[in-house]
Amino acid sequence: MPIAQFLVSDAVRARLPAETRESAVRDMVTALAEAGKFHPDELDDIVRAVLRREQLGTTGIGHGIAIPHTRHTSVTSLVATCATLKSGVSFDAVDDKPVDVLFLLISPQDRPREHLQALESVVQAVGDAGFVQMLRDAGADSELAKLLVDGPRTETAS
Amino acid sequence: MVTSGSVRRTVIVHNPAGLHMRPAAAVARCAQSFRAVIRVSLDDKTVDCKSPLALITLIAVPGSLLTIEAEGADDACEAADRVSALLADPGDGH
Numbered sequence: 001m002p003i004a005q006f007l008v009s010d011a012v013r014a015r016l017p018a019e020t021r022e023s024a025v026r027d028m029v030t031a032l033a034e035a036g037k038f039h040p041d042e043l044d045d046i047v048r049a050v051l052r053r054e055q056l057g058t059t060g061i062g063h064g065i066a067i068p069h070t071r072h073t074s075v076t077s078l079v080a081t082c083a084t085l086k087s088g089v090s091f092d093a094v095d096d097k098p099v100d101v102l103f104l105l106i107s108p109q110d111r112p113r114e115h116l117q118a119l120e121s122v123v124q125a126v127g128d129a130g131f132v133q134m135l136r137d138a139g140a141d142s143e144l145a146k147l148l149v150d151g152p153r154t155e156t157a158s
Numbered sequence: 159m160v161t162s163g164s165v166r167r168t169v170i171v172h173n174p175a176g177l178h179m180r181p182a183a184a185v186a187r188c189a190q191s192f193r194a195v196i197r198v199s200l201d202d203k204t205v206d207c208k209s210p211l212a213l214i215t216l217i218a219v220p221g222s223l224l225t226i227e228a229e230g231a232d233d234a235c236e237a238a239d240r241v242s243a244l245l246a247d248p249g250d251g252h
Contacts, residue, residue, distance in 0.1 A: 056180060057179070057180050057183055059179060061210075061211060067179070069179075071175075110174075112174065112175045112176040112178070112219050112220060113176070113217070113219045115175070115176075115178065116176050116177070116178060116214070116217045116218070116219060117217055119178065119179060119214050120214055120215050120217050123211050123214050123215060124215065127211075
């Protein structure tokens, strides 16, 4: 499933100045609310749910990348966004490195395949270190969104 | 092909959310505690059980039939049993 299929381009944020895990998550959930993906009244509850999930086990998968996520009743289909941060924040990641590239996934209840497909798409994409560096280098929201929609380049280096 | 000295198990995924990040991390952590080489297959895809990210790429939804194969060390049997139990675990709803 291409990232473009579930990414909310309008909610992508480059170089967020967030300085903590909590504020990064809140900024990303706010971006999704501003893109109209759920009612603003749901914002606090979604942030809480994402952070509760982090308490169960970090989504910091290493190399500065995290995939915070939650299931929530406010969405009827999976919505996702991506953000890069100006400087890394602690996520208790598996390699203890600060996180500066985040993919936030919010899934409806009882739709496991969609959530797993999205996770797989993100995991495959961030396996390309060159692609991740391009994400980090993007200076504008639109540039970051375009990179994500286009996806990692698949041609091999000569 | 089951090579000599390899142990094979099959389990069904019972976690209602499938093999998502949390159970994948738990399965990989368990697998890493064994010397045996442990692989998990779903249909025609086979991954290293010691990699939580690789397990995620299986997209193992509830009801998926997984094949576990462990070999290469004398803890292969225990490895296969422990990993299989975790893969079949219905989880705690989170």
